[in-house]
Amino acid sequence: MTNAPMTNDPMTNDNNITHALSFDIEDWFHIVEIKAAEDPDRWGSFPSIVERETEKILGILDEFEVRATFFILGWIAERYPKLVGRIADGGHEIGTHSFWHRKVYELTPDVFHEDLHDSIDVLQQHAGVEVRGFRAPSFSITPGTEWAFDIIRQVGLQYDASLFPAKRAHGGYPCDLGPHILSDPEADPLPELPMSVLRWGPGRFCFSGGGYFRLLPMRIIRHGIRQMQQAERPAVVYLHPRDFAADCPSAAMPLYRRFKCYVGQKTTEPKLRRLLQDYRFATCHEVLQQYGLVPIEELPAEIDTSEQLPKRGKAPT
Numbered sequence: 001m002t003n004a005p006m007t008n009d010p011m012t013n014d015n016n017i018t019h020a021l022s023f024d025i026e027d028w029f030h031i032v033e034i035k036a037a038e039d040p041d042r043w044g045s046f047p048s049i050v051e052r053e054t055e056k057i058l059g060i061l062d063e064f065e066v067r068a069t070f071f072i073l074g075w076i077a078e079r080y081p082k083l084v085g086r087i088a089d090g091g092h093e094i095g096t097h098s099f100w101h102r103k104v105y106e107l108t109p110d111v112f113h114e115d116l117h118d119s120i121d122v123l124q125q126h127a128g129v130e131v132r133g134f135r136a137p138s139f140s141i142t143p144g145t146e147w148a149f150d151i152i153r154q155v156g157l158q159y160d161a162s163l164f165p166a167k168r169a170h171g172g173y174p175c176d177l178g179p180h181i182l183s184d185p186e187a188d189p190l191p192e193l194p195m196s197v198l199r200w201g202p203g204r205f206c207f208s209g210g211g212y213f214r215l216l217p218m219r220i221i222r223h224g225i226r227q228m229q230q231a232e233r234p235a236v237v238y239l240h241p242r243d244f245a246a247d248c249p250s251a252a253m254p255l256y257r258r259f260k261c262y263v264g265q266k267t268t269e270p271k272l273r274r275l276l277q278d279y280r281f282a283t284c285h286e287v288l289q290q291y292g293l294v295p296i297e298e299l300p301a302e303i304d305t306s307e308q309l310p311k312r313g314k315a316p317t
Contacts, residue, residue, distance in 0.1 A: 016280075017228070017229045017232065017233075017234055017235075017280070018234060018280045018281065018282050018286070018287055018290060019225070019228075019234045019235040019236070019237065019279055019280065019281050019282075019287070020069070020193060020234050020235070020236045020237065020281070020282065020283070020284045020287040021061075021066060021067075021068040021069070021237050021281040021282070021283070022068060022069040022070070022071060022095075022135070022161070022236065022237065022238045022239075022283075022284055023054075023057055023068060023069070023070050023071070023238070023239050023240065023241075024071050024097050024135060024238060024239070024240050025050065025054055025070050025071065025072040025073060025076055025087075025097065025240075025241065026050065026073045026076060026097060026101055026137075026240060026241070027043070027046070027048050027049065027050040027076065027241070027242070028046075028049055028050075028241075028242040028245070028248050028249055028250070029043055029046045029249075029251065030043075030073065030101045030137075031242075031251075032101070032103060032137065032138050032170060033170075034251050036251035037251045040075070040100060043075070044079075046249065047249050049241060049242060049245045049248060049249070050076055050080065050083075050241050051080055051083055052241075052245075053241035053242065053244045053245050054070075054083060054087070054241050055083075055086075056244055056269075057239075057241065057244065058086065058087065058090055058092075060269070060272065060273065060276070061090070061092070061276075062090065064273075064276040064277070066276055066281050066282075067090075067091050067092050067093070067282060067283050067286070068092050068093070068281065068283060069092065069093040069094075069095050069133065069161075069283045069284040069285065070087050070092055070093065070094060070095065071095040071096060071097040071133070071134070071135040071161070072084060072087070072094065072095070072096065072097055072123055073097045073098065073099065073100075073101055073119070074096065074098065074099030074100070074115075074118055074119030074120075074121075074122045074123060075099055075100060075101070077119075077122045077123050077125075077126050077127075078122050081125075081126040082126075084123060084126040084127050085126055085127065085128070087127070088127040088128060088129055092283065093132070093133070093283040093284065093285050093286075093300070094123055094124075094127045094129060094131055094300070095131060095132065095133040095134060095135060095161070095284070096116065096119040096120055096123055096131050096133070096134050096135075096157075097119070097134075097135055097136075097137060098115050098116065098119055098134075098136065098137055099115045099116075099118045099119040099122070100115055101137045102115065102137060103136075103137060103138055103140035103170060104136045104137070104140040104141050104142075104145055104148050104162075105140050105141070105142050105144070105145045106140075109147050109148075109151060112148060112151055113151045113154070113155070116134065116151060116152070116155050117155050120155060120156075120157075128302060129300040129301065129302055130300040130301040130302075131157065131300075132157060132158040132159065132285055132294075132300060133157060133158065133159045133160070133161055133193075133284055133285060134152055134157050134159075134160050134161065134162065135160075135161045135162050135238075136148070136162035136171075138169075138170035138171055139162055139163065139164035139168065139170065139171030139172075139173075139195060140162070140170050140171050141160075141162045141163060141171070141173060142171055142172060142173055143173060143174070146184075148162075149182055149184070149187070149190050150184075150187055152190060153187060153188050153190055158191065158285070158294050158295070159190065159191040159192065159193060159284070159285070159288055159293070159294055160182070160190055160191070160192050160193070161192070161193040161194075161195075161236070161284055163175045163192055163194040163195065164194065164195045164197075164206070165177055165194050165195065165197055165204065166197045166203075166204035166205055166206065167204075168206070173194075175192065175194055176192075176194070177194065177196075177197065177231070177233060178194075178231070178232075178233035178234070178291075179191065179192070179193050179194075179233070179234070179287065179288055179291045179293055180192055180194075180293075181293060191288050191293035191294050193236060193284050193287065193288055194236070195208075195209065195236055195238070196208045196209075196224065196228055196233075196234075196235045196236045196237075198220075198223070198224040198227060199227065207220060207221050207223075207224035208221060208224060208225070208235050208236060208237045208238070209236070209237060209238035209239060210238060210239065210240065210243065211260045211263065211264075213237070213239065213243070213268065213271065214243060214263055214264030214265060214267055214268055215263050215264050218271055218274065221271065221275075225275075225279065234287050235279075236284070237272075237275065237281070239268065239272065242265075243265060243268045244265065244268050244269055245265060246265045246266045248265060285297075285300075
């Protein structure tokens with residue numbers, strides 16, 4: 001089955017906009033601010049769903065002949081190197097989601113630099129291709145952490161996909177709503193692909209990723225995509241392996257967090273399938289290419305993987 005839009009549906013991709021499809025590859029216990037799962041030393045003892053659910057995602061994308069960006073935790077890459085290889089072998093883009101899944105605004109610049117560098121090293125080691133983009137855990141680049149953009153440039157990444165242009169619990173950064181350049185007179189420009197938000201009256205809210213995607217009915221998701229298309233901006237879809245797992249394990253957490261983290265998991269796959277049937281999708285890098293914001297490259301550069309990296313046993317404090 002191909003990714004051509006349906007011609008009999010007036011709400012589909014009728015203006016040739018290509019949207020960005022992305023997956024943040026982490027396990028269920030990487031949910032932030034859940035005390036029962038916050039100690040990295042315990043992560044290896046928890047049951048894992050990441051490999052099973054990522055394989056499910058890869059199967060769906062293969063069925064629809066769609067390439068996506070996989071922002072992968074370095075911790076996941078170190079423990080599931082063959083999974084990283086399978087993602088890269090499928091022609092998908094490999095991005096970094098950090099190593100330890102810590103919120104950027106809680107880190108120092110030096111710690112963030114080390115974390116990002118380590119994640120890129122392990123991802124390139126197992127994917128064999130260059131890592132070009134970054135998405136912060138929980139979209140946690142916020143006003144006051146602009147130093148993170150300098151570090152993203154310093155480690156050699158081509159773009160960022162961390163900004164969330166609306167209020168949210170762990171992020172929120174006022175910025176342009178479409179692909180744009182983060183400019184600083186004292187630094188090189190950095191292309192940015194922000195999260196998509198839906199304007200509803202005076203407010204903005206996300207519609208195309210994570211718990212929002214699981215909770216909202218399809219008509220609202222379509223309305224959001226249609227609004228993006230009318231503004232000639234791409235929608236950015238982001239999902240996690242746990243979004244697909246109706247049998248996802250859980251840890252002790254407040255009731256409102258349990259609802260947010262687990263509502264609608266049975267709806268994720270059918271909603272994604274409908275989007276892939278009705279709209280055109282590509283990787284984040286390919287979407288930025290279409291806007292002239294990153295170099296035009298058919299494939300990421302290959303990386304020498306002969307050097308073996310040491311394992312990182314404990315999260316630095």
